[in-house]
Amino acid sequence: MSASTHPQESLRDHHALVTGAGSGIGLATARELASRGARITIHDIDRGSAERSAKQLEELFGVDTCAVVGDVCKEREVSHAFARSAKVLGPITILVNNAGIMPPKVDVAHRIPVADFDRMLAVHLRGAFLASREVITNMRRRHFGRIVNVSSVLGLVGLPFRVAYQVAKTGILGLTRTLALENARYGITVNAIAPGYIFTEALRARADKGLISYDLYADRTPVGRWGTPEEVARVVRFLAAPESSFITGAIYAVDGGYTVRGDPGEDIGKREEGYSARAGAKRGARGRGHATAPPTQMRIRKR
């Protein structure tokens, strides 16, 4: 636990299991929870990154950790991993359903291979369902539990060409609401976060190779930049805290304003300066035609 931690924010008595915690948002979340003194299980499909991350947290924060490996959509592997985690570190009191994959193909729904669709739903939705099933009985028995599901802004708004991801992330919100209601009388809260564009190592590598444009997504985000994994992790930690006992079934957008921006075609000013009403009016008068431009061709001008 860091020296500056307020005693009320301590997670010393807790054991948090984070799925997909070998990298990215999951690892940042595990780090954030470990910084508050929680025992941490790193669950990931990739053995190397799971073991490396667990070791890193142990060294950084002096907390007990456990690395478990498995595919979050395979029932047996999940059961086995969770049983091992509880045996090593005690009952799981905090579960973060974070494991996820990017769409292998970005295309219109009718051209997406069925296998891609099934896999996307399995990793995100079936995975969160299976993991939650593993912990709820015991959480009910102890009359305490925190489950945080990682959805996406794409669970809240539409964006073409990512049908399976969108359906999976929307489904996670449904799962969150149902589990919240079913378990509200048992001291268990179930909430979801909906991150916007978050600059993880994996996405940095893609940007470095020119596969994605940092600027394009920064411009689509009202605060004018991508978020960091740590900014997401802090919201998860807030929802996972024992003090957040009256928040359940909620969805927290962690998106720099992405989902409240009604019209992504409207120029809202230079990123560095924020909204400029005059510039917006001038551009509007010139008529940018954004209402008819198909989303893929919509380009926000370089400034």
Ligand SMILES: NC(=O)c1ccc[n+]([C@@H]2O[C@H](COP(=O)([O-])OP(=O)(O)OC[C@H]3O[C@@H](n4cnc5c(N)ncnc54)[C@H](O)[C@@H]3O)[C@@H](O)[C@H]2O)c1
């Ligand atoms: N990065 C973003 O911009 C962003 C935005 C919104 C939502 N999200 C969501 O946040 C979560 C984390 O994403 P990230 O960007 O950190 O990705 P990431 O690729 O950096 O990390 C995902 C981790 O999940 C693991 N994983 C993948 N499939 C798994 C499986 N079947 N079983 C167990 N582990 C598995 C990977 O090995 C990896 O360590 C995902 O659910 C993602 O959809 C990310």
